[in-house]
Amino acid sequence: MTATDHRIQVKNREAEFHCPADKTLLVGMEQQLTKALDVGCRGGGCGVCKIRVLSGEYERKRMSRAHISEQEEKDGLALACRIFPRSDLCIEAIPALEISGHDCETDKKNEC
Amino acid sequence: MRKGVIRPGHVQIRVLDITEALAHYRDLLGLIEVETDSQGRVYLKGWTEVDKFSVVLREADVPGMDFMGYKVLNSDVLGQLEEDLKAYGCEVEEIPAGELNGCGRRIRFAAPTGHQFELYAEKEQTGKWGLSKVNPEAWPRDLKGMKATRFDHCLLYGPNVEATYELFRDVLGFDLAEQVIDPEGNRAAAFLTASMKAHDVAFIECPEPGKFHHASFFLETWEDVLRAADLISMTDTSIDIGPTRHGLTHGKTIYFFDPSGNRNEVFCGGDYHYPDHEPVTWKAEDLGKAIFYHDRVLNERFLTVLT
Numbered sequence: 001m002t003a004t005d006h007r008i009q010v011k012n013r014e015a016e017f018h019c020p021a022d023k024t025l026l027v028g029m030e031q032q033l034t035k036a037l038d039v040g041c042r043g044g045g046c047g048v049c050k051i052r053v054l055s056g057e058y059e060r061k062r063m064s065r066a067h068i069s070e071q072e073e074k075d076g077l078a079l080a081c082r083i084f085p086r087s088d089l090c091i092e093a094i095p096a097l098e099i100s101g102h103d104c105e106t107d108k109k110n111e112c
Numbered sequence: 113m114r115k116g117v118i119r120p121g122h123v124q125i126r127v128l129d130i131t132e133a134l135a136h137y138r139d140l141l142g143l144i145e146v147e148t149d150s151q152g153r154v155y156l157k158g159w160t161e162v163d164k165f166s167v168v169l170r171e172a173d174v175p176g177m178d179f180m181g182y183k184v185l186n187s188d189v190l191g192q193l194e195e196d197l198k199a200y201g202c203e204v205e206e207i208p209a210g211e212l213n214g215c216g217r218r219i220r221f222a223a224p225t226g227h228q229f230e231l232y233a234e235k236e237q238t239g240k241w242g243l244s245k246v247n248p249e250a251w252p253r254d255l256k257g258m259k260a261t262r263f264d265h266c267l268l269y270g271p272n273v274e275a276t277y278e279l280f281r282d283v284l285g286f287d288l289a290e291q292v293i294d295p296e297g298n299r300a301a302a303f304l305t306a307s308m309k310a311h312d313v314a315f316i317e318c319p320e321p322g323k324f325h326h327a328s329f330f331l332e333t334w335e336d337v338l339r340a341a342d343l344i345s346m347t348d349t350s351i352d353i354g355p356t357r358h359g360l361t362h363g364k365t366i367y368f369f370d371p372s373g374n375r376n377e378v379f380c381g382g383d384y385h386y387p388d389h390e391p392v393t394w395k396a397e398d399l400g401k402a403i404f405y406h407d408r409v410l411n412e413r414f415l416t417v418l419t
């Protein structure tokens with residue numbers, strides 16, 4: 001682990017990995033052979049790596065509005081292939097089958 | 113029976129960042145950058161294509177395909193097909209000449225799978241890039257990246273593949289070159305051709321309409337496909353699967369993603385189809401082998417990762 005690595009906890013998968021600041025969460029995860037998140041296009045287009053960031057700072061690149069609405073973006077939802085950690089992060093995976101109609105409020109209790 | 117549709121002409125692809133996308137399609141695939149229009153759309157082409165452009169990139173907040181266009185023989189055929197589409201019950205929109213730089217009037221309609229298609233009769237022909245029209249050399253020497261020769265086809269996912277096949281067959285004169293049939297006898301995939309190629313467009317049944325699986329570009333040899341794989345690694349480009357071979361069409365292939373998550377294919381080889389050929393059939397139970405002939409196992413991404 002280097003100084004710029006950040007610890008990424010995936011609460012609902014009981015997994016964690018380290019991610020450097022210049023890699024997206026998804027690429028960081030793949031490089032450590034961790035399978036906590038599903039891997040799709042890695043370009044913000046397909047939506048399969050959708051997550052909710054429960055705590056921590058990150059920067060993001062543009063993500064498909066078909067998968068992350070403006071409101072969802074404000075609520076901390078993101079695609080793991082488009083965000084770069086700026087601190088340790090606590091996240092949860094949103095499996096593809098639950099993406100449509102997922103209730104944001106029910107998971108708020110799952111604090112880090 | 114052929115109705116005067118001669119070949120794929122263009123595809124307009126939505127991207128999240130036009131600068132990143134241009135670097136991908138120009139520097140990695142090796143398409144030729146043609147120009148940028150007043151809307152900021154970027155036009156490109158494969159070096160062997162005689163038309164001015166075949167790929168149009170448009171920046172948008174949702175990646176995917178805007179439309180795919182086919183060239184028809186002449187303006188009489190275009191007028192006839194416009195009438196035929198209307199008579200078939202399609203809603204037809206006319207796009208005036210010049211809306212795409214260098215392209216004549218276009219007739220746009222929606223397929224039952226939810227995808228937009230266009231027909232046009234005229235597009236500026238600038239000739240093969242870097243070669244003279246008389247005594248052309250074998251290839252131009254200053255190509256980049258994978259040196260993709262041409263835009264070849266798209267694979268599209270949506271509902272009502274059967275109705276879309278009937279529209280393409282009955283109105284546009286496409287032939288069914290290859291198909292996937294499920295145990296109940298339903299067509300789960302249709303590979304359609306307006307030429308001798310194994311596909312000029314392909315459809316796979318999926319509940320969500322209008323989804324884009326990939327745009328495909330032709331390379332000459334298996335060595336070129338392996339070299340494309342090297343370039344994908346050298347540039348840390350998002351890989352999907354390959355190099356491998358498809359059972360369907362028997363093309364040799366590699367799948368990867370553009371920086372907005374749209375899937376691309378480069379491939380070589382593959383079967384040919386004459387109008388008197390029976391369609392080639394694969395069973396849905398053997399879909400793994402049909403899609404990835406060597407692994408014989410379907411990866412989840414092939415069915416679910418779409419833009």
